[in-house]
Amino acid sequence: MHNQDQQLIFEQSTPGRIGYSLPEMDVPETDLNGLLPEGYLREEEPALPEVSELDIMRHYTSLSKRNHGLDSGFYPLGSCTMKYNPKINENVARYNGFAHIHPLQDESSVQGALELMYDLQQHLKEITGMDEVTLQPAAGAHGEWTGLMLIRAFHEANGDVLRTKVIIPDSAHGTNPASASVAGLDTVTVKSNENGLVDLEDLRRVVGDDTAALMLTNPNTLGLFEEHIIEIAEIVHGAGGKVYYDGANLNAVLSKARPGDMGFDVVHLNLHKTFTGPHGGGGPGSGPVGVKADLIPFLPKPVVSKQGDEYVLDYDRPQSIGRVKPFYGNFGINVRAYTYIRSMGPDGLKAVTENAVLNANYMMRRLAEYYDLPFDRHCKHEFVLSGKRQKKLGVRTLDIAKRLLDFGYHPPTIYFPLNVEECIMIEPTETESKETLDSFIDAMIQIAKEAEENPEIVQEAPHTTVVSRLDETTAARKPILRYQA
Amino acid sequence: MKHRYLPMTEQDKKDMLETIGVEAVDELFGDIPEKVRFKGDYQIKPAKSETALMKELYKLASRNADLKENVSFLGAGVYDHYIPVIVDHVISRSEFYTAYTPYQPEISQGELQAIFEFQTMICELTGMEVANSSMYDGGTALAEAAMLSAGHTRRKTIVISSAVHPEYRDVLKTYAKGQYLEVVEIPVKNGITDVDVLKEMVNKDVAAVIVQYPNFFGRIEPLKELEEIIHEHKAMFVVSSNPLSLGVLTPPGKFGADIVVGDAQVLGIPSAFGGPHCGYFAVTSKLMRKVPGRLVGQTTDEEGRRGFVLTLQAREQHIRRDKATSNICSNQALNALAASVAMTALGKNGVREMAAANIQKANYAKNAFKQVGIEVVYDGHLFNEFVIKLNKPVKEINQMLLQKGIIGGYDLGRDYPDLANHMLVAVTEQRTKEEIDTFVKELGDIHA
Numbered sequence: 001m002h003n004q005d006q007q008l009i010f011e012q013s014t015p016g017r018i019g020y021s022l023p024e025m026d027v028p029e030t031d032l033n034g035l036l037p038e039g040y041l042r043e044e045e046p047a048l049p050e051v052s053e054l055d056i057m058r059h060y061t062s063l064s065k066r067n068h069g070l071d072s073g074f075y076p077l078g079s080c081t082m083k084y085n086p087k088i089n090e091n092v093a094r095y096n097g098f099a100h101i102h103p104l105q106d107e108s109s110v111q112g113a114l115e116l117m118y119d120l121q122q123h124l125k126e127i128t129g130m131d132e133v134t135l136q137p138a139a140g141a142h143g144e145w146t147g148l149m150l151i152r153a154f155h156e157a158n159g160d161v162l163r164t165k166v167i168i169p170d171s172a173h174g175t176n177p178a179s180a181s182v183a184g185l186d187t188v189t190v191k192s193n194e195n196g197l198v199d200l201e202d203l204r205r206v207v208g209d210d211t212a213a214l215m216l217t218n219p220n221t222l223g224l225f226e227e228h229i230i231e232i233a234e235i236v237h238g239a240g241g242k243v244y245y246d247g248a249n250l251n252a253v254l255s256k257a258r259p260g261d262m263g264f265d266v267v268h269l270n271l272h273k274t275f276t277g278p279h280g281g282g283g284p285g286s287g288p289v290g291v292k293a294d295l296i297p298f299l300p301k302p303v304v305s306k307q308g309d310e311y312v313l314d315y316d317r318p319q320s321i322g323r324v325k326p327f328y329g330n331f332g333i334n335v336r337a338y339t340y341i342r343s344m345g346p347d348g349l350k351a352v353t354e355n356a357v358l359n360a361n362y363m364m365r366r367l368a369e370y371y372d373l374p375f376d377r378h379c380k381h382e383f384v385l386s387g388k389r390q391k392k393l394g395v396r397t398l399d400i401a402k403r404l405l406d407f408g409y410h411p412p413t414i415y416f417p418l419n420v421e422e423c424i425m426i427e428p429t430e431t432e433s434k435e436t437l438d439s440f441i442d443a444m445i446q447i448a449k450e451a452e453e454n455p456e457i458v459q460e461a462p463h464t465t466v467v468s469r470l471d472e473t474t475a476a477r478k479p480i481l482r483y484q485a
Numbered sequence: 486m487k488h489r490y491l492p493m494t495e496q497d498k499k500d501m502l503e504t505i506g507v508e509a510v511d512e513l514f515g516d517i518p519e520k521v522r523f524k525g526d527y528q529i530k531p532a533k534s535e536t537a538l539m540k541e542l543y544k545l546a547s548r549n550a551d552l553k554e555n556v557s558f559l560g561a562g563v564y565d566h567y568i569p570v571i572v573d574h575v576i577s578r579s580e581f582y583t584a585y586t587p588y589q590p591e592i593s594q595g596e597l598q599a600i601f602e603f604q605t606m607i608c609e610l611t612g613m614e615v616a617n618s619s620m621y622d623g624g625t626a627l628a629e630a631a632m633l634s635a636g637h638t639r640r641k642t643i644v645i646s647s648a649v650h651p652e653y654r655d656v657l658k659t660y661a662k663g664q665y666l667e668v669v670e671i672p673v674k675n676g677i678t679d680v681d682v683l684k685e686m687v688n689k690d691v692a693a694v695i696v697q698y699p700n701f702f703g704r705i706e707p708l709k710e711l712e713e714i715i716h717e718h719k720a721m722f723v724v725s726s727n728p729l730s731l732g733v734l735t736p737p738g739k740f741g742a743d744i745v746v747g748d749a750q751v752l753g754i755p756s757a758f759g760g761p762h763c764g765y766f767a768v769t770s771k772l773m774r775k776v777p778g779r780l781v782g783q784t785t786d787e788e789g790r791r792g793f794v795l796t797l798q799a800r801e802q803h804i805r806r807d808k809a810t811s812n813i814c815s816n817q818a819l820n821a822l823a824a825s826v827a828m829t830a831l832g833k834n835g836v837r838e839m840a841a842a843n844i845q846k847a848n849y850a851k852n853a854f855k856q857v858g859i860e861v862v863y864d865g866h867l868f869n870e871f872v873i874k875l876n877k878p879v880k881e882i883n884q885m886l887l888q889k890g891i892i893g894g895y896d897l898g899r900d901y902p903d904l905a906n907h908m909l910v911a912v913t914e915q916r917t918k919e920e921i922d923t924f925v926k927e928l929g930d931i932h933a
């Protein structure tokens with residue numbers, strides 16, 4: 001062990017210490033040997049730590065200090081919509097009537113929960129312009145797969161069993177093709193044109209009677225609105241395919257354009273992005289899916305619906321694709337999203353998008369002088385820069401990202417999308433002030449200057465973090481995936 | 486518009502528009518075709534102040550019968566367990582809950598180390614060599630185990646016991662359809678997977694056999710016997726297991742399981758109407774490079790200090806795209822953290838003591854039912870659930886019980902037509918003798 005190593009909890013364990021207080025054992029006890037089949041009583045104890053309650057709090061507090069959250073500082077991670085996570089959401093989600101109810105209780109005893117889900121569905125329908133919404137998918141990728149399964153079921157119900165191809169732009173997130181694959185569909189790539197948008201000619205070339213769907217993010221992963229969205233939808237619909245909206249970038253178009261009006265048939269949303277989830281260090285998320293009327297029969301069951309004044313879980317869905325998750329989705333995250341939407345209202349949501357887009361364009365304009373701007377037009381909620389100019393000086397985008405750590409920032413998304421060299425993808429969100437943006441811009445400008453004058457300081461960054469760059473190659477070659485005493 | 490989450494002032498806006506070189510914000514949306522531009526306002530409820538909204542939602546929450554006000558004997562995959570108070574204090578630290586996936590390890594060591602510790606604890610409980618950073622839940626983890634098995638064995642049939650959670654089986658069937666896999670269910674005999682039928686069903690086309698341990702009826706499946714049959718045909722042995730029960734039960738790893746999955750809701754995570762919970766996924770080391778989801782590995786930095794990174798990413802969607810082992814990205818990191826804190830608080834002794842308390846209290850309740858003349862079906866060794874046979878529909882009985890502040894057990898007739906009027910009763914360490922006695926008496930009175 002290095003003397004600056006952060007101890008693992010296992011290394012702090014001392015036999016005889018405890019950190020729990022179990023309910024009293026107030027029933028007569030019997031020898032466990034008699035209560036279990038022979039050979040099924042555990043002999044070797046699991047090596048869990050033995051520590052006191054204060055030890056545990058100190059351990060995790062010290063870990064938390066080694067972690068950068070949104071509350072720690074600016075987090076312009078492109079495509080992830082790292083906006084403020086309102087604290088009211090956390091309080092509401094912890095109300096006993098939301099946090100401590102069982103999914104299999106009688107429906108009559110959970111009317112409040114069902115009403116919230118129903119009303120959230122209504123709100124999301126209006127926001128997306130779709131006809132029905134399911135809250136069952138647990139995350140964005142899960143929503144993508146669910147949406148594609150719905151599209152597959154739709155085609156199969158029409159006897160269209162040969163529609164097995166999903167068209168995906170070359171700028172798409174890797175999840176899109178992976179979701180298609182899990183849904184049993186093959187991927188076809190459509191090229192982007194020189195403006196960073198879907199190449200219509202190439203799209204016309206790849207669509208056909210084997211097209212199940214086109215998956216599209218709009219604005220796309222470059223932060224650019226697909227101006228020809230109407231033609232795109234027409235081309236795909238004309239070939240008999242469906243158009244799928246990846247809602248990762250919905251923060252860019254709230255109250256400005258609805259996927260349902262753009263011609264999309266299926267939408268998934270990332271409630272942990274646009275609707276303040278929060279991200280939790282990598283989940284739990286929530287990935288509701290909205291559909292147009294012709295896909296409603298295929299929605300996962302049960303569907304939350306309203307009959308008279310009663311809210312019910314409707315299982316009588318003969319054409320449903322089935323369940324995609326036990327129970328009804330990540331309810332706790334849905335409560336947070338609902339609280340957020342109700343905190344903002346229609347005016348608030350409109351301002352969210354306007355401010356997010358204004359912030360992104362402002363940053364883009366100010367940084368354009370110092371970094372290459374591959375697509376010089378108004379962006380939406382995010383934009384991409386290229387570190388090409390710095391690369392020539394021996395400073396890679398990765399180095400720039402690591403140098404930003406020294407300024408207390410979480411770096412932007414880097415090397416994505418794949419079709420931009422040395423890509424730097426910045427999404428400021430609407431909850432950041434101009435002062436914060438200006439400080440970050442200043443840091444970026446300073447780094448650009450350092451790349452010219454003193455590249456080592458960037459190449460060797462970070463200099464101020466609790467660990468320096470980590471050896472990822474050895475981690476993958478000789479994996480150590482658990483602690484062993 | 487002024488809002489506490491939106492810091493932009495009119496002056497800011499003016500300055501920023503000037504820098505951009507446009508007159509109005511609307512110009513930035515000029516690329517949205519007129520035809521699809523949304524005009525007007527969303528027809529949704531108007532914004533409410535913090536106080537008013539909290540009041541409204543508190544009232545809405547109060548319309549639900551919660552497990553704090555009522556005494557619950559409902560389990561069936563989601564349980565009312567002891568949650569150490571510190572769990573919520575740890576996961577409320579916003580350095581954890583407002584962070585994204587730890588892509589930048591230098592400023593994410595806290596989260597990465599916490600996941601590394603979670604992986605270790607899951608390995609310890611399950612007796613497996615490798616565990617990932619979490620899955621959405623036990624049901625999707627089970628489906629992913631089936632897909633991994635099919636890919637690894639290049640076989641297309643998944644055999645699953647009908648004593649596996651019905652909703653998990655439903656999820657599996659949806660995923661199986663996506664992957665063109667066939668799912669075959671094995672019947673139950675006296676509450677346990679029918680071993681004779683299993684013997685007939687396992688052959689060289691079977692990718693995996695999936696059982697639950699303890700099973701949906703609370704019974705202990707004979708993993709030793711099952712393992713021999715399954716591996717004789719080189720199928721994968723997949724066990725869906727309640728991780729708390731492994732505080733006292735011999736872990737599936739000891740019986741030669743290839744993949745162990747399940748839900749860590751029982752370790753520090755509230756029921757929350759079914760989610761978010763926390764799936765886990767553990768395998769033998771030979772399957773390490775096929776695991777879905779994120780894995781954290783230990784390494785060193787340039788100065789030789791220990792550190793942690795996301796590793797073996799060549800398996801994952803952002804690198805492999807359509808060839809990835811799974812499409813999962815976000816998982817349940819914060820809930821894995823909650824489970825870690827709970828496992829840490831319980832420790833070596835607490836997890837055994839808590840698991841044992843479940844067995845003791847459930848057996849006490851089971852015997853008490855027998856004493857009031859209620860039949861226990863599938864009677865035998867159990868963890869914390871058992872089945873009783875009643876003379877009225879369970880739904881009706883549960884509505885009567887709720888009047889007395891009791892949330893009754895699960896209506897098995899919903900999934901098993903021959904088990905109409907049968908209730909699956911869960912008794913955890915949380916239930917006091919008095920609560921159990923009252924429940925038995927009330928049910929005895931209704932049943933009489």
